[in-house]
Amino acid sequence: MSSESIKVEGDFPVHFRYTAGLAGEKFLREIKDNARLVASRCLKCGLNYLPPRISCERCMSRLEEYVPIESVGVVAAVTRCRYDPEGKELAEPVPLALVRFPSAHGGLIHRVKGTVQVGDKVRVIFKEKLSRIGFILDIEHFEKVR
Amino acid sequence: MTKQIPQPWGTPLKEEALQKHNVLTVDYKPKVKYAWASGIAIGRFLNGLKDGQIIGTRCDNCGRVVVPPRIFCEWCFKPTESWVKLPDTGTVNTFSISYITADTTRIKTPIIPAVIQIDETTNAGLLHLIENSKPDAVKIGMKVKAAWLPASERKGSITDIKHFAPVR
Numbered sequence: 001m002s003s004e005s006i007k008v009e010g011d012f013p014v015h016f017r018y019t020a021g022l023a024g025e026k027f028l029r030e031i032k033d034n035a036r037l038v039a040s041r042c043l044k045c046g047l048n049y050l051p052p053r054i055s056c057e058r059c060m061s062r063l064e065e066y067v068p069i070e071s072v073g074v075v076a077a078v079t080r081c082r083y084d085p086e087g088k089e090l091a092e093p094v095p096l097a098l099v100r101f102p103s104a105h106g107g108l109i110h111r112v113k114g115t116v117q118v119g120d121k122v123r124v125i126f127k128e129k130l131s132r133i134g135f136i137l138d139i140e141h142f143e144k145v146r
Numbered sequence: 147m148t149k150q151i152p153q154p155w156g157t158p159l160k161e162e163a164l165q166k167h168n169v170l171t172v173d174y175k176p177k178v179k180y181a182w183a184s185g186i187a188i189g190r191f192l193n194g195l196k197d198g199q200i201i202g203t204r205c206d207n208c209g210r211v212v213v214p215p216r217i218f219c220e221w222c223f224k225p226t227e228s229w230v231k232l233p234d235t236g237t238v239n240t241f242s243i244s245y246i247t248a249d250t251t252r253i254k255t256p257i258i259p260a261v262i263q264i265d266e267t268t269n270a271g272l273l274h275l276i277e278n279s280k281p282d283a284v285k286i287g288m289k290v291k292a293a294w295l296p297a298s299e300r301k302g303s304i305t306d307i308k309h310f311a312p313v314r
Binding site: 004005006007008009010011012013014015016017018019020021022025028029032054055062085086133134135 | 155156157159164169170171172173174175176177178179180181182183184185186188189190192193249302303
């Protein structure tokens with residue numbers, strides 16, 4: 001009798017469109033137009049937030065000042081991603097790193113070229129201007145500074 | 147509390163800004179799949195629909211006939227082992243006139259979802275659509291009959307019944 005139970009399958013058509021918000025928009029446009037990182041600065045606390053945000057998490061001030069951040073940072077953590085967003089195993093694992101920048105509070109997670117270790121100095125490598133669209137993948141990867 | 151919060155900092159987005167690409171956007175279409183086991187009773191029910199037949203169960207204890215079928219009577223807590231072939235006619239138990247679709251698209255011609263109490267059953271019904279009727283002509287108690295997909299297109303789904311239509 002139990003063989004009469006059948007598997008019923010289907011899918012949901014789901015389509016998301018995300019915007020980056022005020023600070024995120026500024027961040028992505030600076031990458032797209034000028035190939036540089038910007039942080040939002042809290043004048044009261046002296047913190048530079050990277051990625052930028054519109055409010056200071058310490059004093060709740062509205063942040064409207066943006067400062068460029070030098071694109072060389074230090075690896076804080078590394079991992080290798082073995083699965084795609086659908087849970088399928090990737091042919092090649094993708095190395096990822098969390099990189100912190102000396103003058104900024106926060107950090108960026110992105111792909112890494114080659115092998116890096118915690119403490120290594122890495123540089124943000126941007127794509128060519130024409131292929132930058134205002135997206136986080138306008139950053140090609142982090143590359144070790146020799 | 148709300149008084150202490152000044153004007154919110156967010157910037158309301160207008161549809162136009164998205165359409166004209168004034169703001170950067172990222173599109174994402176996740177593959178959202180699901181699969182579930184029908185269980186014995188719904189499995190039989192769906193296979194029945196494939197054959198153009200509505201199948202229900204009768205509780206031998208209280209005599210109640212239900213569709214969709216189930217393997218126990220939730221009134222008596224006894225297994226229901228009598229399978230019954232039911233007619234594809236019924237009565238409108240309740241209905242709604244909807245000017246939006248399941249994905250919230252506005253439509254000019256309304257859809258009419260209804261609970262159809264299948265003839266020869268007790269106190270149970272199928273949720274389906276009523277067609278071939280003017281919205282204001284649909285009434286609770288109205289007699290309806292299933293309109294089936296051709297046998298070759300049926301695949302063991304509730305949509306093997308295209309809709310229910312008034313019996314003229």
